[in-house]
Amino acid sequence: MTDIAAPAETSVRVERCDVCIVGAGIAGVNALFVASRYLSRSQKIILVDRRERSGGMWVDTYAYVRLHQPHGLFTAGNIEWTLGRDRSYLATKDEVLAHFEHCLEVVGQRVQVDEYFGWALESHEESDGIVRLTCTSSDGRVMVVETTQLIKAGGFGVVPNEPLELSSERVASVSPDFCDMRGDEMRASDTPVWIVGGGKTAMDTAHTLITEYPGREVNLVAGSGTFFSDRDRLFPVGGRRWWGGTPATHIFTELGRRFDGTNETDVAHWLRTTYGTWLTPTTGNYLLGLLSGSENKTIADGLNELIMDHVVDAVDRDGETDLVFRSGSAKTIQPGSWIVNCTGYILRGDPPPPYEPYVSDSGAIISLQPRSATFHLTSYMGYFLTHLLFLDKLREVPLYELDALDLRKKSNAALPYVLGTLAVHNLSLVVDSIPSRALLDCGIDLDRWYPLPRRMIATTRFLLTHRRGRAHLRHTLDTVRTRFDVRCGPLGP
Ligand SMILES: Cc1cc2nc3c(=O)[nH]c(=O)nc-3n(C[C@H](O)[C@H](O)[C@H](O)COP(=O)(O)OP(=O)(O)OC[C@H]3O[C@@H](n4cnc5c(N)ncnc54)[C@H](O)[C@@H]3O)c2cc1C
Incomplete structure (x- = not known):
């Protein structure tokens, strides 16, 4: 017998993987798709989400919500839908959720994905090249995940809206x-x-x-x-796909050319009259x-x-x-x-989550959320940043990041044009840094609506001209930083 107490047996479960992705919304599943392209079959991804299934905000958004873009353009990587509907069909909530499941199945055929739904990331720390996450389950269990790369895909953090608090008892x-x-x-x-x-x-x-x-x-x-953007002009149907409408790349490029960081009223007027409803x-x-x-x-x-x-x-x-x-x-x-x-969900940030750079100093953690936005939509962040992560270029490419929550508070009017400019600027850097295959496999690219020849024309035009416009885009974003005193620029050294 000894009077030295035996160390308490630890019941904390420890899981190890090569990549851990937190968030199974559209940003997370795009990151998952890209990660699966770089990993071998013997490597493992752990996917964690506090919701009980994949789909992110689509899981608990209102029942009659529909995709507002044609369904094929909302996906992970190049994964095709299996609905068999007309390409212009706007998928229902249940169909969107079923597509998320399908995406996980497809990725699961390439790489091992262990899913932990109902688990929330509470904290993480990094040492000796290992990131350790502490997660808790909805029923109170604790799990530690050890990984070499962590992708935090919390996205816009959309949660259901409560009814308005009103004094009247008669409504x-x-x-x-x-x-x-x-x-x-x-x-x-x-x-x-x-x-x-x-x-x-x-x-x-x-x-x-x-x-x-x-x-x-x-x-x-x-x-x-x-x-709103007029769906008929962005996604014309039938034969008009060959000659009508305007590819999104063209609209974004033109927006970036017109916006100078101060003239949002003029740009809004142009966008509304040319493409709006x-x-x-x-x-x-x-x-x-x-x-x-x-x-x-x-x-x-x-x-x-x-x-x-x-x-x-x-x-x-x-x-x-x-x-x-x-x-x-x-x-x-x-x-x-x-x-x-119906007062909206996006970028409310109340209270705002703490700032976190889109990539950590070590390059092992990426964070996809609006306080260090690198694209207008989190799905693009998930797709392109994960490519740069695996190509080991994420700290080297001088992407601009924007605190979109802060800008929203300071100028709701300028926000969409700053986001558009940011997206074109960063895309211009990304296309010079990733293989062309990665561009071709980007299923959320809205230009994919158009027949291949038109799409190739739009892409070729962008590839031939984007470097020329970059200095103007940078100048615009620098102007926004000074004008609104908002985080908008490259990461520090
Ligand atoms: C009403 C509404 C309709 C919309 N309609 C469209 C549309 O038609 N088309 C379109 O392209 N976009 C639409 N959007 C925008 C939409 O928010 C995005 O398209 C997208 O689905 C958001 O995906 P996400 O992955 O960024 O975030 P989310 O879908 O919010 O996913 C993030 C996930 O991360 C998880 N998570 C976060 N933190 C943790 C943590 N600490 N631990 C564990 N899990 C965590 C969350 O539980 C969540 O499931 C709509 C938005 C709203 C509000």
């Missing part, structure tokens, strides 16, 4: 994420609906209500209004959303009332119920009205 305040507009409760009621918000969720909600319940009173409180008299917002001319018309024709203001409350007073707006005005509404919170 039904709901969120689309918890109340399906096509559900029994909404169907059984005939009271007016007030949609609060002017972006994609508001359009999906208005379109659903107007088409499901013809004659129902549907109203929109659209804030400062939003314009909208239904509100003013359009203070543009968040890269898509809408077709016919969807726009259905909504515009079906709305009972459109108010350009921001709801701050609904109050019961003097026997009436009023919607109260930020401007100070009010609108009496029918008791029992539905108030649907």
